[in-house]
Amino acid sequence: MKILFKSCLVLTALLLGYGFCQAMYIAPTEATMGDVQRIFYYHLPSAWVAFLLFFINFLASVWYLIRRNVAADALALASAEVGVSFCTIVLITGPIWARPIWGIWWTWDARLTSTLVLWLIYVSYLVLRHYASGGQVPVLAAALGIFGFVDVPIVYMAIRWFRTQHPQPVIGGGQGSGLDPTMWHAVLWNLAAFAMLAFMFVWVRYKQAIVEHELEEAHAQASLDYETEGAQ
Amino acid sequence: MTSAPSLWAITRRSLVKDLRLEWRSKDAINSMLFFALLVVVIFSFGFDPTAEESRKIAGGLLWVAILFATVVALNQTWTREIRNQVMDAYRLSPAPPQALFLSKTIGNFIFVSILEVLMVPLFVVFYNLRSVGPVWQLLVVALLATWALVVNGTFFAALSIRTRSREIMLPLILFPISIPALLAMVDATTSILTGDNSPIFWMRLLAVYDLVFTTVSLVLFEPVLNAE
Amino acid sequence: MTDPQPQSAVSIRDVVRHFGRFAALRGITADFAPGKLYVLLGENGAGKSTLLRVIAGLLAPSRGSVRVLGSSNIRAVATRFGYMGHAPLLYDEMSALENLDYFAALYGITDRARCEQAIRTVGLDPSLERRVGQYSQGMRQRISLARAIVHSPELLFLDEPFSNVDLRSARQMTTLLAKMRDQGTTIFVVTHQAALMEPVADECIVLDAGRLVAREPGIPARLLSPYSVEERDALRDETLRRDSRENAEASQ
Numbered sequence: 145m146k147i148l149f150k151s152c153l154v155l156t157a158l159l160l161g162y163g164f165c166q167a168m169y170i171a172p173t174e175a176t177m178g179d180v181q182r183i184f185y186y187h188l189p190s191a192w193v194a195f196l197l198f199f200i201n202f203l204a205s206v207w208y209l210i211r212r213n214v215a216a217d218a219l220a221l222a223s224a225e226v227g228v229s230f231c232t233i234v235l236i237t238g239p240i241w242a243r244p245i246w247g248i249w250w251t252w253d254a255r256l257t258s259t260l261v262l263w264l265i266y267v268s269y270l271v272l273r274h275y276a277s278g279g280q281v282p283v284l285a286a287a288l289g290i291f292g293f294v295d296v297p298i299v300y301m302a303i304r305w306f307r308t309q310h311p312q313p314v315i316g317g318g319q320g321s322g323l324d325p326t327m328w329h330a331v332l333w334n335l336a337a338f339a340m341l342a343f344m345f346v347w348v349r350y351k352q353a354i355v356e357h358e359l360e361e362a363h364a365q366a367s368l369d370y371e372t373e374g375a376q
Numbered sequence: 377m378t379s380a381p382s383l384w385a386i387t388r389r390s391l392v393k394d395l396r397l398e399w400r401s402k403d404a405i406n407s408m409l410f411f412a413l414l415v416v417v418i419f420s421f422g423f424d425p426t427a428e429e430s431r432k433i434a435g436g437l438l439w440v441a442i443l444f445a446t447v448v449a450l451n452q453t454w455t456r457e458i459r460n461q462v463m464d465a466y467r468l469s470p471a472p473p474q475a476l477f478l479s480k481t482i483g484n485f486i487f488v489s490i491l492e493v494l495m496v497p498l499f500v501v502f503y504n505l506r507s508v509g510p511v512w513q514l515l516v517v518a519l520l521a522t523w524a525l526v527v528n529g530t531f532f533a534a535l536s537i538r539t540r541s542r543e544i545m546l547p548l549i550l551f552p553i554s555i556p557a558l559l560a561m562v563d564a565t566t567s568i569l570t571g572d573n574s575p576i577f578w579m580r581l582l583a584v585y586d587l588v589f590t591t592v593s594l595v596l597f598e599p600v601l602n603a604e
Numbered sequence: 605m606t607d608p609q610p611q612s613a614v615s616i617r618d619v620v621r622h623f624g625r626f627a628a629l630r631g632i633t634a635d636f637a638p639g640k641l642y643v644l645l646g647e648n649g650a651g652k653s654t655l656l657r658v659i660a661g662l663l664a665p666s667r668g669s670v671r672v673l674g675s676s677n678i679r680a681v682a683t684r685f686g687y688m689g690h691a692p693l694l695y696d697e698m699s700a701l702e703n704l705d706y707f708a709a710l711y712g713i714t715d716r717a718r719c720e721q722a723i724r725t726v727g728l729d730p731s732l733e734r735r736v737g738q739y740s741q742g743m744r745q746r747i748s749l750a751r752a753i754v755h756s757p758e759l760l761f762l763d764e765p766f767s768n769v770d771l772r773s774a775r776q777m778t779t780l781l782a783k784m785r786d787q788g789t790t791i792f793v794v795t796h797q798a799a800l801m802e803p804v805a806d807e808c809i810v811l812d813a814g815r816l817v818a819r820e821p822g823i824p825a826r827l828l829s830p831y832s833v834e835e836r837d838a839l840r841d842e843t844l845r846r847d848s849r850e851n852a853e854a855s856q
Binding site: 209261264265267268269271272275276277279280283284286287288290291292294295298299301302303305306309 | 528531532535538539540541545548549551552553555556559560563573577578581584585588589592596599600603604
Binding site: 381471604 | 689698711
């Protein structure tokens with residue numbers, strides 16, 4: 145397992161490095177926006193990875209409610225935390241991009257707004273996990289995780305319709321529109337790199353959650369055994 | 377031998393019990409009504425618009441005001457069941473958990489509707505509102521929107537009673553998920569009041585939202601009720 | 605895992621329950637035959653209430669299994685058992701009959717006469733309009749018991765039914781429990797007042813720090829008093845010594 149982990153780590157580093165080259169040097173400079181546009185190669189993959197992670201959270205939540213096992217809950221927690229992190233990257237890179245181009249920090253464009261709502265939903269998920277106590281946390285969190293993900297398509301539909309009614313400048317010019325084919329290389333390589341990075345983070349966090357649980361179990365077992373010795 | 381209790385019978389019984397208890401104590405409804413009135417007045421001080429402007433923002437103001445009043449109401453929903461651990465008695469019985477959820481949701485729906493009946497005329501008066509679009513559409517939007525707020529609110533109130541800081545937890549987890557519904561109810565109301573756009577898409581969205589989340593709530597309520 | 609005896613009302617195997625790092629139940633195995641009155645005794649924190657809640661299905665065990673009335677799914681037998689908790693499990697703002705009407709309906713009982721009968725059985729007047737929140741503790745516990753038996757269960761769990769209850773109410777409840785046991789109901793009572801239960805108990809089960817440490821017929825004398833036998837003897841000797849000393853001083 146350790147070897148596998150280390151090789152994945154190396155692979156991730158390589159992908160990130162190559163993705164960086166693609167994004168910064170190989171991909172052509174965008175016609176209207178210039179080099180600032182290159183942040184797009186991190187902005188878009190982050191969004192997709194975050195979305196994928198929230199989908200994993202949904203699956204893990206459902207799995208937990210059916211099977212009630214620790215692994216499902218640990219995966220739900222890990223994927224939510226890493227997902228929120230990547231979502232934060234999207235929300236930070238968006239304004240960094242928008243400011244030089246349009247002179248404003250934030251536009252309520254469809255994708256950015258949807259990402260903000262997604263971020264809010266999963267931050268509230270993490271808040272619930274933090275504030276609930278005891279053995280109920282996994283069940284309550286799983287319920288909220290399912291609610292949150294079910295809401296996602298509705299969020300996208302609502303915001304997209306709202307934007308068609310009340311148009312505003314769009315960051316990124318819509319998905320894939322006006323993207324030169326050579327730019328797609330940079331997008332895909334960075335997507336692979338970020339997906340691997342997310343995978344590594346989730347792996348570590350998942351393992352950590354499992355170990356935490358095992359520690360609790362060990363303590364509880366120890367108190368059981370201690371009393372046995374005391375009674376004899 | 378006793379007959380197995382049906383979903384609707386238990387729902388009706390629980391609803392009647394809640395309404396009776398609420399009528400007897402009157403604490404929730406009174407404080408909610410006063411809170412609703414305060415919210416409307418304070419908003420009026422905060423926003424002092426001309427008639428034309430007011431039509432554009434009244435939708436947003438009204439629903440935000442109702443949202444805040446609803447959260448105050450929802451927090452009280454489960455308090456009575458926690459006192460004296462009455463919920464244990466329900467859990468022990470063969471009555472279906474969904475009936476408990478439905479009765480609470482319908483009860484909340486009634487309460488929030490009463491609030492709206494108070495707040496909407498006040499808004500109309502303070503903002504000199506007149507609707508360009510048909511009023512029946514406003515009614516449909518109000519019904520769908522209220523159910524949207526109340527169905528998730530009741531479920532999340534059941535989640536939040538098991539947390540520390542339960543009063544703040546409810547809005548924290550309710551607001552993000554309600555955003556699409558809020559967007560829909562605000563824009564639909566504004567569209568109808570100003571007559572600028574068609575609210576039909578929003579009404580459909582609200583209907584879908586209501587359907588989806590009522591189903592999810594009913595399915596997920598049992599594990600939440602029995603989580604311990 | 606050994607098979608539960610076919611006639612057991614309640615069967616528990618290796619039940620463990622943790623709360624975080626605290627083990628409230630540390631592996632309890634027992635079978636309970638039907639038609640008897642079992643009294644659960646033990647210090648505070650021994651796990652008596654926790655065990656009752658686990659058997660009644662309010663709490664899931666961390667490990668182990670429970671079979672109630674032959675079924676491992678407590679939901680399936682919900683109509684056949686009743687539970688009286690430490691808290692009243694009643695609505696304060698409703699009268700006794702209104703409370704019972706509602707809870708009976710949860711069991712599918714719509715016959716008001718049964719609710720009135722249950723209230724009468726515990727020695728109270730069903731026509732009393734006063735809200736339960738204004739009852740004395742003795743009356744409130746009795747209504748709580750009425751709620752637990754309104755659906756005529758064959759199995760009954762009672763958690764500290766006599767806490768803060770006046771002696772008359774307590775004796776009355778005890779007589780009722782004995783009568784129900786004689787009619788075939790299996791009854792589990794968690795209580796600190798062992799002396800109250802002594803005349804009617806069939807078996808006592810003693811828990812200590814989450815383990816079952818003793819199980820005996822009736823309630824033996826040493827468990828009736830909060831003091832151990834040695835402590836009682838020492839106390840008695842001390843009292844006798846003091847009395848004789850005072851007598852000696854008085855006669856001088």
